[in-house]
Amino acid sequence: MSLHFLKKITINISTMKKYSFYLAAILGSILLLTGCGNQNGKASSDGALASNNAEKVYVAPGEHDEFYAFMSGGYSGNVTVYGLPSGRMFKEIPVFSQFPTNGYGYSEETKPMLETSFGFIPADDSHHPDISQTNGELDGRWLFINGNNTPRIARIDLKTFETAEIIEVPNSAGNHSSSYITENSEYVVAGTRFSVPIPQRDMPIKDYKGNFKGALSFISVEPETGRMDIKFQLIMPGFNYDLSHPGRGKSHGWFFFTTYNTEEANSLLEVNASQNDKDFIAAVNWKKIEEYVENGGGTMVPANYTHNVYSDETHSATSTMKKEVLTVDPTKVPGAIFFMPTPKSPHGVDVSPSGDYIIGNGKLSADLTAFSFDKMIAAIEGEKFDGEAYGLPILKFEDVLGGTVKSGGLGPLHTEFDGEGNAYTTFFISSEVVKWKLGTWEVIDRKPTFYSVGHCMIPGGNSRKPFGKYLISLNKITKDRYLPTGPELEHSAQLYDISGDKMELIYDFPTHGEPHYAAAIPASILAPKSQKIYKLAENEHPFATKNVSEARIVREGNEVHVYMAMIRSHFTPDNIEGIKVGDKVYFHITNHEQDFDVPHGFMMIGQKNSGLLIMPGQTKTSVWEPKQEGVWPFYCTDFCSALHQEMQGYIRVSPANSKIDLSWSLGE
Amino acid sequence: MTLVIFFPFYPTYICSINKPINRLKMKIVLRNIVVVLSLMLVACGGKEEKKKEGFSVDRAKTLEKTTESPAVTNAVSASERVDLDNKGVGPIKSVTLSPEIDAEMAKKGEEVYSQMCMACHRVDKKFIGPAPTGILKRRSPEWVMNMILNPEVMVKEDPLAKELMAEFNGAPMANQGLTEEQARNVLEYFRTLD
Ligand SMILES: [Cu+2]
Numbered sequence: 135m136s137l138h139f140l141k142k143i144t145i146n147i148s149t150m151k152k153y154s155f156y157l158a159a160i161l162g163s164i165l166l167l168t169g170c171g172n173q174n175g176k177a178s179s180d181g182a183l184a185s186n187n188a189e190k191v192y193v194a195p196g197e198h199d200e201f202y203a204f205m206s207g208g209y210s211g212n213v214t215v216y217g218l219p220s221g222r223m224f225k226e227i228p229v230f231s232q233f234p235t236n237g238y239g240y241s242e243e244t245k246p247m248l249e250t251s252f253g254f255i256p257a258d259d260s261h262h263p264d265i266s267q268t269n270g271e272l273d274g275r276w277l278f279i280n281g282n283n284t285p286r287i288a289r290i291d292l293k294t295f296e297t298a299e300i301i302e303v304p305n306s307a308g309n310h311s312s313s314y315i316t317e318n319s320e321y322v323v324a325g326t327r328f329s330v331p332i333p334q335r336d337m338p339i340k341d342y343k344g345n346f347k348g349a350l351s352f353i354s355v356e357p358e359t360g361r362m363d364i365k366f367q368l369i370m371p372g373f374n375y376d377l378s379h380p381g382r383g384k385s386h387g388w389f390f391f392t393t394y395n396t397e398e399a400n401s402l403l404e405v406n407a408s409q410n411d412k413d414f415i416a417a418v419n420w421k422k423i424e425e426y427v428e429n430g431g432g433t434m435v436p437a438n439y440t441h442n443v444y445s446d447e448t449h450s451a452t453s454t455m456k457k458e459v460l461t462v463d464p465t466k467v468p469g470a471i472f473f474m475p476t477p478k479s480p481h482g483v484d485v486s487p488s489g490d491y492i493i494g495n496g497k498l499s500a501d502l503t504a505f506s507f508d509k510m511i512a513a514i515e516g517e518k519f520d521g522e523a524y525g526l527p528i529l530k531f532e533d534v535l536g537g538t539v540k541s542g543g544l545g546p547l548h549t550e551f552d553g554e555g556n557a558y559t560t561f562f563i564s565s566e567v568v569k570w571k572l573g574t575w576e577v578i579d580r581k582p583t584f585y586s587v588g589h590c591m592i593p594g595g596n597s598r599k600p601f602g603k604y605l606i607s608l609n610k611i612t613k614d615r616y617l618p619t620g621p622e623l624e625h626s627a628q629l630y631d632i633s634g635d636k637m638e639l640i641y642d643f644p645t646h647g648e649p650h651y652a653a654a655i656p657a658s659i660l661a662p663k664s665q666k667i668y669k670l671a672e673n674e675h676p677f678a679t680k681n682v683s684e685a686r687i688v689r690e691g692n693e694v695h696v697y698m699a700m701i702r703s704h705f706t707p708d709n710i711e712g713i714k715v716g717d718k719v720y721f722h723i724t725n726h727e728q729d730f731d732v733p734h735g736f737m738m739i740g741q742k743n744s745g746l747l748i749m750p751g752q753t754k755t756s757v758w759e760p761k762q763e764g765v766w767p768f769y770c771t772d773f774c775s776a777l778h779q780e781m782q783g784y785i786r787v788s789p790a791n792s793k794i795d796l797s798w799s800l801g802e
Numbered sequence: 803m804t805l806v807i808f809f810p811f812y813p814t815y816i817c818s819i820n821k822p823i824n825r826l827k828m829k830i831v832l833r834n835i836v837v838v839l840s841l842m843l844v845a846c847g848g849k850e851e852k853k854k855e856g857f858s859v860d861r862a863k864t865l866e867k868t869t870e871s872p873a874v875t876n877a878v879s880a881s882e883r884v885d886l887d888n889k890g891v892g893p894i895k896s897v898t899l900s901p902e903i904d905a906e907m908a909k910k911g912e913e914v915y916s917q918m919c920m921a922c923h924r925v926d927k928k929f930i931g932p933a934p935t936g937i938l939k940r941r942s943p944e945w946v947m948n949m950i951l952n953p954e955v956m957v958k959e960d961p962l963a964k965e966l967m968a969e970f971n972g973a974p975m976a977n978q979g980l981t982e983e984q985a986r987n988v989l990e991y992f993r994t995l996d
Contacts, residue, residue: 701976728918728977
């Protein structure tokens with residue numbers, strides 16, 4: 135078979151493919167155009183409008199975006215970083231999931247980050263990012279996010295854009311009404327979605343009602359370092375705690391949680407948890423409870439939960455098992471917890487920038503309920519209660535109602551604010567965003583989303599000072615928005631310009647995983663302090679090779695420690711002999727570059743974990759267990775210079791009983 | 803699918819075999835040859851193709867850096883040449899050396915050097931880059947400091963630095979982010995290396 139013959143065939147295949155692709159694309163677009171008319175939000179024949187919108191999202195090559203947006207990854211367990219308005223993805227930050235791209239959760243240094251009371255957990259479901267605040271405004275120091283499945287809260291350092299800390303939340307299950315922070319980052323709050331036996335024990339599921347409990351955890355954030363610690367857990371009745379938000383301004387000191395399944399059903403919740411006409415928003419006066427525990431209140435109970443902390447100095451994480459947690463029985467703190475009846479299984483609970491209104495988004499209702507904080511305080515002071523649930527007072531709906539938004543939409547989920555007195559609510563069932571006015575409750579505008587929007591996000595929308603220029607809708611269903619990629623699609627997001635009276639859909643882009651929620655911040659706050667390198671001189675890693683003269687190999691029984699350095703474009707050492715079958719070889723590799731954006735990678739043939747991507751000044755460790763005799767190569771996986779392909783080395787592996795001494799060299 | 807990706811390159815490397823090309827490109831091409839050839843072996847089972855594989859490996863040595871270096875006409879290689887007037891390009895315009903070597907500065911400089919530079923520059927032998935021993939007999943102090951502090955620009959704009967990069971296989975001089983003070987100390991240390 136001649137080469138030319140082969141070549142011909144391949145060309146034919148590729149042209150054929152091209153043609154059928156174009157054909158499909160043309161047919162597809164015809165179908166779409168005729169099928170949906172102009173209801174799909176696509177740039178219409180109005181060329182002027184389309185080009186105007188294009189200008190709004192166009193960030194010229196080399197220019198920077200105006201905002202950073204942090205999107206949760208949902209079942210990816212991670213966080214992605216996007217630019218707005220361009221919709222360009224800059225980075226995926228590994229948080230709760232192993233990430234082979236850079237070795238997070240595979241390297242010896244980062245494995246402890248994923249330790250839990252259930253052991254090493256390689257993945258999770260991340261939901262609601264929130265940026266730290268000072269005086270109710272975004273300060274851009276840290277990003278918090280919850281792991282929903284194996285309950286945890288993570289703190290991401292916004293200098294390095296890396297996960298700095300993860301704390302597990304005991305007594306919780308489905309850590310969903312999380313991770314929202316108070317207006318001076320005093321607490322990051324984590325509420326349970328599923329109520330469970332507390333403490334966990336073997337008992338019949340049917341005995342749920344009255345016996346299961348829901349833990350709401352207040353995790354203190356150390357003001358200087360950001361270190362998290364569970365200050366107390368409020369052990370609430372066995373409802374499902376869905377979402378939460380802090381009070382701000384005048385309502386600072388309170389926290390609000392939506393509940394559903396106040397029926398306390400334990401099966402077929404789809405039907406059984408929708409029986410009550412109203413569920414509750416729980417209003418929690420955390421200042422009062424804080425005072426209570428500081429005066430010795432609460433009960434310390436045994437628990438098991440990990441606290442994992444990463445250090446930029448040692449480039450390593452440690453995992454500590456904590457053994458007890460302070461619980462608070464809410465009935466023991468009178469005047470601290472009240473229930474506000476809210477129509478139909480509310481999802482989001484959102485507090486207006488001034489702190490005046492608490493918005494309940496009853497997802498099986500058409501209307502939005504806005505509670506008035508002033509009225510709530512008046513009702514509490516007047517002790518006008520409408521009964522109680524498990525000893526906790528229920529306020530009268532009419533007494534605390536501030537207003538109702540007759541939206542005309544279906545399935546309200548979540549509301550954000552623009553700082554100009556407007557609110558924007560997403561409607562899952564009717565696939566739209568509705569803009570309405572706080573105080574007058576009138577609907578101003580409505581725009582479709584594509585399709586079935588969950589949360590929306592305005593930069594700073596959960597703070598006293600939103601930046602009301604853009605709104606992103608985070609949609610659950612993608613369908614035909616982009617070129618099809620087989621059965622599995624990424625979720626879609628839509629960008630709306632909200633600077634005018636009417637919202638305008640200006641852009642549409644795919645996201646990664648399932649962004650349940652997002653948080654965004656002006657780039658001018660974060661970009662100037664973004665770290666560029668780690669200083670080699672400050673590297674405190676116990677296995678660092680800070681000086682090439684210290685590169686060496688140390689054998690301890692069948693454990694072999696390779697102290698290795700890397701710089702463009704070689705490893706020191708790059709020839710290693712004396713390794714034996716059955717050894718456990720630890721490569722401790724230090725990147726000696728001190729220049730921005732010069733990482734090096736490392737992969738070793740037959741390595742059973744991921745490779746490493748090592749930043750300038752950083753040390754990372756990978757384990758390799760040679761199973762076969764021979765001479766085996768390793769190499770740099772990140773194209774680092776014109777001589778990158780030369781960045782390689784060999785390891786000679788001898789039989790287990792071999793007498794060959796350890797030796798290593800470079801250039802000899 | 804893999805075939806579709808690699809075969810379009812086929813005419814390129816056939817032509818380039820007798821032409822000077824830069825090493826990087828050559829390596830990529832070589833890799834492709836190997837991949838393509840191995841695919842061919844699978845596809846055609848042809849034994850004669852093996853000879854070509856051997857041929858391409860032989861070729862790698864003979865081509866070495868006769869091609870890209872603009873210095874071929876210079877009798878003395880860039881690293882051996884003496885040029886004490888050239889101050890280079892960068893923040894350092896003028897350096898005054900004291901008559902006596904400042905031992906304390908030199909000691910600090912040695913520390914910095916051994917951590918930040920030694921991966922590529924061994925004291926008295928050519929390694930990834932040239933050795934610093936005797937450097938001040940060939941280069942001005944300003945040039946040395948600018949090369950440390952401003953390597954990216956130096957290898958583009960300073961003709962000598964450019965030639966040096968070619969002489970040293972195109973290995974880039976890494977910017978190790980030294981402060982001016984650290985670079986000055988390293989210079990003082992270099993004064994002790996004769
Ligand atoms: Cu490299």
